[in-house]
Amino acid sequence: MRPDIKIILWGLGAMGSGIARLLLKKKGVRIVAAFDRDPTKAGKDLGELLGLENYGAKVGFPPTDGGNWPEQAKVMLLATSSFTQEVVGEINAGVGQGLNIITIAEEMSYPWAQAPELALEIDKRAKAQGVSVLGTGINPGFVLDTLILALTGPCQEVRRIKATRVNDLSPFGPTVMHTQGVGTTVAEFEQGLASGEIVGHVGFQESIHMIARALGWEIERIEEKRRPIVSKVRRETEHVKVEPGQVAGCHHTASGYVAGEARIELVHPQQILPQLEGVVTGDYIEIEGVPEIKLAIKPEIPGGLGTIAMAVNMIPQVIAARPGLLSMAEVAVPAAVLGDLKRISAWRTGEGLRMSD
């Protein structure tokens, strides 16, 4: 019998804890270590920390903070930060241990876009160790890049791509409210944009460059625009209150120019409770080409839940992928892991010759 696939988790915030909970439900995997810098978490049993029964794996400080690597593992799931600069040390440490790595850091979905030198270094180290490194998530990582690419598969020509993700930020906490400017006045919103405290969506650069690279388009420049979504009505969640005239979220767009034309247009208005003003949430993709393709997913695929699922579900694809730093455009199509994960991984690596294997 094949042994269970041994997993290391690094980062046990909201996303990392969600990944841990989902992994505990899957067959054919075993979490052998979990790292977090928070001293209130270190030393506890992972199951206990998650409010479940004792699991038999202790949470420890990360190896970069004096913690220890477990003896053997196959894959590390990393959920600590959004930015390549902040996770590159953790990735290189894991690669040095011979681990395949999946991270949900948004910039790592296509690090060649904003950190090409770091991408080059990670790629070189991963190839030397024979392991694969992948950034994934719901967006960037799926809705506004991987799913768009998949839809161009049946196209003979593509002239222009337009995609819109209209979502509801209500489930998110104070950090997201702050970076999206929810609950500010219009003046505060403009100030926040100028100071860099309000950022809108992180991932447009990555999604546009990933799409263009796979299609063979040369991006000349990317124009991003952010404007406040001013609420006409009162909106309130557990974490924030928005009065009429205040800001309910950030309308963020990005246009990728190819041969002087905006050929990739991504639109992502993010706000709390859009339905209070009759806005229907959803993911929408239009491919102008031969053929024309118009896709709608209503309501939108939920963000946090989807990112957690993508991180876990891509494990077999990353184990089977060629060594190096990879993007979602270069690994096998995503698929939910519903059966034994080690059996699915064996099939993907070419060991499962018959359907019964």
Add this chain to the structure above:
Amino acid sequence: MRPDIKIILWGLGAMGSGIARLLLKKKGVRIVAAFDRDPTKAGKDLGELLGLENYGAKVGFPPTDGGNWPEQAKVMLLATSSFTQEVVGEINAGVGQGLNIITIAEEMSYPWAQAPELALEIDKRAKAQGVSVLGTGINPGFVLDTLILALTGPCQEVRRIKATRVNDLSPFGPTVMHTQGVGTTVAEFEQGLASGEIVGHVGFQESIHMIARALGWEIERIEEKRRPIVSKVRRETEHVKVEPGQVAGCHHTASGYVAGEARIELVHPQQILPQLEGVVTGDYIEIEGVPEIKLAIKPEIPGGLGTIAMAVNMIPQVIAARPGLLSMAEVAVPAAVLGDLKRISAWRTGEGLRMSD
């Protein structure tokens, strides 16, 4: 500078000719040979045969019929038949020449479903030669399998999948009219089903097994049902006339059972001019799980055009894939080839380290 990727075409019917025409528009590829058994085609220049200018590559008899292989090529595109049994000799011949192979034979989209021994043999030969073999197309190959799988990527749980492809057969010729029973009486339709002349859709077994294999579900049995779509109005295309009360097409469904439940339900009513009775064509996918996902593509992605595009657009993915017999679930996500195909292939194989490479 990298050399253009050399391609062999085998089969120049409606689909094969479409593949040839599309390839002639792409950069970074060169068709070095084209094979067809039709003596009226053999000996002609490929461009001339397609009604274009002289291309400089002759159409010849297939090597299995006394024709010759060109000296060197990288990929063979095969468009001769729908059935594994009928293409296995052609595939093995190409694999023996060290060629990566893409075929649009429907059963080859997942040959483990209906021809497991042949699949095993092709896989063994492909691995020995270090080449990859892939079956693709719009359906099977994309709408009712690859696209479904992609949508399960952001799912933590999946209880049931239901997908419907409502299309218009009007562009197709006499062969498709015949195999779908278009223009028959209800009695003739039932007779045609019994005799095996009317088959409905070819690909349900393949799509269901591909989905299940990737998710890790065990299929116990597949139930297929075919019934006539009886027209209430007069319908007419270039190739067929349907009077009220006659059959306009075949409503074909398949249910894949897992643990006693129909967990994969695929519905594919195929008919001419459905809009005459107010039927809106489209591709629809519903994932019941966590989260629920409802996708609609209206109108449906066109069949013939999409199959031709998939065959050409998967070339870089197949060149970069691991050796062996592969399905769409195991290769990188589809993407249109809009720029230089040899540059896209180099990037996919891990040679393009920087975005400018």
